[in-house]
Amino acid sequence: MAGGQCVICLSEAVREGEDGVxxxxTRxxxxxxxxxxxxxxxxxxYFNRCAHVPIELDWQPGRFFDDSRLYLICATHGALYEPESGRCVAGPCRGAYLKSIPVVERDGGVFLVE
Structure with missing residues (x-):
């Protein structure tokens, strides 16, 4: 940890519209x-919890996007979330939000802001 930031992964590990990391x-x-x-x-x-029922979104590790690659999807309920806001736009929790986590990307890495 340096300057209140902890590395999550290298920037290259997080590709546009692809599997997440x-x-x-620790809370x-x-x-x-x-x-x-x-x-x-x-x-x-985001925390890996559906806004409808607190279960993990991905049915296979890292598979967070739907087939269109435009929305994050809960594999259990089919709830669709906007990637940029975490707002549910379709499904049983419409209007609810995923809980976001502050991160920053710099110097070739993605860092958790603490």
């Missing part, structure tokens, strides 16, 4: 699964 965040309550994806040239990170 899973990581964990007071313990380790929580999270992920980072790239969309529109930017990286976005």
């Amino acid at each position: 899973r990581f964990t965040v 007071v309550t313990g380790e929580e699964p999270a992920f980072v994806v790239r969309f529109g040239g930017r990286v976005y990170a």
